[in-house]
Amino acid sequence: MKDGSAVADIGPVINWIGLWTIVRREWSRLMRVPVQAFIAPWISALLFIFIFGFVVGGRIALIGGHHYLEFVLPGILMLNIVNAAFLQSSSQIYFSRFLRYVEESLVSPLSYAEMIAGVLSVVIVRSVITAIGILIIASLFGVTHIQSVWEFLYWVVSVSVVFGLLGIIIGLWANNFEQLTILNVFFITPLSFVGGVFNTVSMLPKWMQWVAYANPFFYFINGLRHAMIGFTEGSEWLGVGVTLALAVVMSVTVWRLFSIGYGLRE
Amino acid sequence: MTPALSISHLTKRYRRGTLAVNDLSLDVKPGDFFGFLGPNGAGKSTTINCITGIASPTSGTIEVFGVDTVKRYRDARRLIGMSPQEFNVDTFARVYDIIDWMGGYFGMKAAERHARVEMLIEKFDLVAHAKKQFRDLSGGLKRRVILARSLVHDPQLLILDEPTAGVDVELRRDLWRYLQELNKEGKTIFLTSHYLEEIERLCQTIAIIYDGRIVRHGPKKEFVDEPGGLEAAYLRATGAEPDHAMVPA
The missing domain is CATH 3.40.50.300 (P-loop containing nucleotide triphosphate hydrolases)
Structure with a gap:
C-alpha cells in the first residue's frame, strides 16, 4: 500500500513533460489539417498582397514615404496572426470538449496554469509559422522590411497571446460550431478591417477618426507597422499598454474559468 | 490503516x-x-x-x-487510473499516441513511457492496431485502448x-x-x-x-x-x- 504523505513528494513543481505533451498532442492535431492551418492563410495573404498591394497599390500615392504595399503588409500580417491565434485556441478547447478528450487532462496532474500555458505555446508557434510564411511571400514582392526585430517579435507574440486567451474563453463558452465563429464574424474581422489594415486614420472622415483610436486593433496594427517600416499614427507605448492590459485581464479571466471548471467540469 | x-x-x-x-x-x-x-x-x-x-x-x-x-x-x-464508461478520446488519434500522451500528462519520461506503452499494447493485444486511428477500431478494441490508457502511469x-x-x-x-x-x-x-x-x-x-x-x-x-x-x-x-x-x- 502507498501512503498519501509519501506520494505527495513524487510530483515535480512544474509538470514540464505534461506541458510538452499538450504541445506535442496539439501539434499532431494541427498536422492533420495543414491546409486549413497554414496553406489557407498564406494563400489569402498572397491574394491580399497581390490585389490590394501590388495591383491597386501601384496606383496609390506614397504613404509617409512608403509604397502602399509596404504600408499594407503589416496589416495583412496582423490580420492573419489574430486569426491564427484565435482559431487555434478556440478550436483546440472546443474540440477537446466536444469529443470529451479534455477529460484526459482533467484527470491528470496538470495545473490550470500548465494547461493554459500549453494551449498558448501552440498558439504562438502557429502564429509565428503563419507570420514567417507571409513574410516569405511578401519577400517575393520585395517588401519584407523589419526595422526592429524585438519590437516585431513583441507584437507577434503579445497579440497571439491576447487572441489565444480570447479563443480559450470562446472555446469554453461555445456549445456549437455556430457560437465558435460568432466572435470572429461580428467582432474580430470587422474591427481588424477598420483598425487600419488598408488605410491611415487620416484617410477616414473626421467623425470616424476617434472610432479608430478607440479600436484596440488599431494599436496592434500600428505597433507592427512601426516595427516593420517605422510608420506610426499613434503612440506605440499606448499600444504596448493596451496589449499588456488585455493580456493580464484575460489571463486572470481564463485562469478563473479553469479553476471553477467553466465549460470543463460538470 | x-x-x-x-x-x-x-x-x-x-x-x-x-x-x-x-x-x-x-x-x-x-x-x-x-x-x-x-x-x-x-x-x-x-x-x-x-x-x-x-x-x-x-x-x-x-x-x-x-x-x-x-x-x-x-x-x-x-x-488514480480511470477508465470511463463513454469513450473520451480524440477519435482521429492513433492508438499508440493516445496511450503515450496520457503517460506524458502524468509526467512520465520518454524512455519509461515508451516501455510502458509497448508493454500495455502487447498485454491488451493491440500490437496490430497501434498505428490505427481510434475511430477505425471495433468496440472491443476501443475498450482495450481505454483500459491501457488508464494503466499507463501504473x-x-x-x-x-x-x-x-x-x-x-x-x-x-x-x-x-x-x-x-x-x-x-x-x-x-x-x-x-x-x-x-x-x-x-x-x-x-x-x-x-x-x-x-x-x-x-x-x-x-x-x-x-x-x-x-x-x-x-x-x-x-x-x-x-x-x-x-x-x-x-
Whole structure:
C-alpha cells in the first residue's frame, strides 16, 4: 500500500513533460489539417498582397514615404496572426470538449496554469509559422522590411497571446460550431478591417477618426507597422499598454474559468 | 490503516438543480476489489467523476490514500487510473499516441513511457492496431485502448466505470483475468458494472447506490449468502421486489 504523505513528494513543481505533451498532442492535431492551418492563410495573404498591394497599390500615392504595399503588409500580417491565434485556441478547447478528450487532462496532474500555458505555446508557434510564411511571400514582392526585430517579435507574440486567451474563453463558452465563429464574424474581422489594415486614420472622415483610436486593433496594427517600416499614427507605448492590459485581464479571466471548471467540469 | 479511497459526506448537485449524489460516505480498503452497483442514474458515474476530477463536488471530501482530491488534486490524480464508461478520446488519434500522451500528462519520461506503452499494447493485444486511428477500431478494441490508457502511469487505485459494457465474452474473460492479476499485485480496484455475475466473480466488497445514497455496503459474502443471492439483495436494496422464483421458500 502507498501512503498519501509519501506520494505527495513524487510530483515535480512544474509538470514540464505534461506541458510538452499538450504541445506535442496539439501539434499532431494541427498536422492533420495543414491546409486549413497554414496553406489557407498564406494563400489569402498572397491574394491580399497581390490585389490590394501590388495591383491597386501601384496606383496609390506614397504613404509617409512608403509604397502602399509596404504600408499594407503589416496589416495583412496582423490580420492573419489574430486569426491564427484565435482559431487555434478556440478550436483546440472546443474540440477537446466536444469529443470529451479534455477529460484526459482533467484527470491528470496538470495545473490550470500548465494547461493554459500549453494551449498558448501552440498558439504562438502557429502564429509565428503563419507570420514567417507571409513574410516569405511578401519577400517575393520585395517588401519584407523589419526595422526592429524585438519590437516585431513583441507584437507577434503579445497579440497571439491576447487572441489565444480570447479563443480559450470562446472555446469554453461555445456549445456549437455556430457560437465558435460568432466572435470572429461580428467582432474580430470587422474591427481588424477598420483598425487600419488598408488605410491611415487620416484617410477616414473626421467623425470616424476617434472610432479608430478607440479600436484596440488599431494599436496592434500600428505597433507592427512601426516595427516593420517605422510608420506610426499613434503612440506605440499606448499600444504596448493596451496589449499588456488585455493580456493580464484575460489571463486572470481564463485562469478563473479553469479553476471553477467553466465549460470543463460538470 | 489509510483507506485507498475515503469519501465523506459527498454531495453533488448539478447546475440545473439535479441532485445526483446525496451525502454519500464510503471507505475502500487498500488492495480491495470493490464493486459499486446501482441502477442507471443512481449516481455511480457522478461519484466517479467527483473522485477523478471530471466533476467538482458540491460539498464533502474525497481522499485517495489520504490525499485530498481537491486541495492536493495533482498528488491525488497521480494515484488514480480511470477508465470511463463513454469513450473520451480524440477519435482521429492513433492508438499508440493516445496511450503515450496520457503517460506524458502524468509526467512520465520518454524512455519509461515508451516501455510502458509497448508493454500495455502487447498485454491488451493491440500490437496490430497501434498505428490505427481510434475511430477505425471495433468496440472491443476501443475498450482495450481505454483500459491501457488508464494503466499507463501504473496507478494505485484503478477506477473502472462499466469496463466490459459492449465487449464480447472472450475479451470480458481476458479482462477479468487481467484485473484479478492487477488486484493480486496490490492495486485497489473500484468497479462499476451492470453485470452482477462480474461483480460477484471479481469483487470482495460491494456497495449499492440508489438515488444518490449508499443503501447497502458490506463484504460480498453478506450479499451472496442471502436468499436469492446477489441479484435478490440488489433488487431489495434498490426498492424493487425480487421474483419469487429467485428467492427459495
